[in-house]
Amino acid sequence: MRGNAEAHDLIAPGSLPAVLDLLASAPGEWTPIAGGTELMVAFAAGRLGAQKLVNLWGIPDLRFIQATSSSFVIGACTTFLDLRAHVELAAEFPLIAKSASWIGSIANQSRATLGGNLANGSPAADSSPALLVYDAEIEMVSKRGSRRIPYAEFHTGYKQNGMAPDELLFAIHLSRRFRNHRHYLRKVGTRRAMAISKVALAATALLKNGAVSEIRLAAASLAPYPMRLFKTEAALLGQPINKETMLAAGRTLLAEAQPIDDIRSTADYRRRVAANLLQEFLLELAAEGVSR
């Protein structure tokens, strides 16, 4: 069944305060739409439940990348092409630019927004593992004010998040303290472009005296939502990278992952590939430890 445009309303208040007023006046009634790469697909297929939509595209207060000495703040409506084009951000947070380059195609990256990717909350979201291993924080805003939470606490279930009905995702905060970390991100899908992850693994780590002194691991498509792999991290923290550590971390990852069988892959395949990706990362990390 095709979507019928006449069955939906879309309004453009034109400014952030006006959007927040609207959301406060009828909490939960209006669905924000930015680049439309998710909602317009649902609309075309006749499965867009939202009848009333409020436009965020073109609101300058939501599309920015602001650098200070200690952080990057990325507006929720920043597109993935914007992220790829920001040289300073891409140099310091390479996994952000890398994951942005994997999202759909150029015509999707010109429209799809970072905030949209997170608010949609797909378990396979491309930008999520990178943001998780950079300890990103999410800033939400409403007429009542703004608040920040760790991104790792944002998703609460399959396509569920901690935003109140009158809140809007405003910005993503990145603390500039990953310059010396080892960064890793690999996505496994059917092709390089236009593919949704079968599984993706991201990591940031530091080695000190041959042992892991800091480690963050995150995955897409291993759970109902993108998640940090805290248990696997614990199996690595303080350990030297050797065969025993790698085996122990691999076992922990296999237990911690909760993948499912679906149209794109099987739970078994996802588990096995996730463990292989972890091993690949740890071997890189070990090689770096030797070379230093």
Place this chain on the structure above:
Amino acid sequence: MRDSWPTIHFTINGQACAVQAPPLKRLLDVLREDLHLTGTKEGCGEGECGSCSVRMNGELVNSCLVPVLQAEGAVVETVEGLATNGKLHPIQQAFLNCGGAQCGICTPGMLMAAAQLIDRNPHPTMAQIREGLAGNLCRCTGFIRIFESVLAAATQTPEPAPEETPNAR
């Protein structure tokens, strides 16, 4: 849902236009049904195939995923706007010379994606061409002649004469 639909103003291939339409109506449908610009094709209708690629404010977009309200005030360019004063755009000429089109459904989108790529990066590598066109699917050509067309347009090197082109690759 409303008594009347809003009037949306934008520029299409250099000309101002005003369209009264439901605000969620897809730009693709406005182009084809309201403006009768049927060069832009619908393939998948879900942003996967790139047949409906147009440029909006200088960015390549899938017009099937753009609610027309978001085109308010925008500069929109479609395949009909590529040729100027009856002269084909270099990328169109290259598709002709290199056999870059067969059935033609993907061609307008390919042309728009290729034109965008060359605008941004006048001398793309083959890898950059593949990335620039990764969101445009063709089920006839096997892509090689399309990539060759883009390379030819970009480098302005002489295209192979038809008799030198193998029939099948």
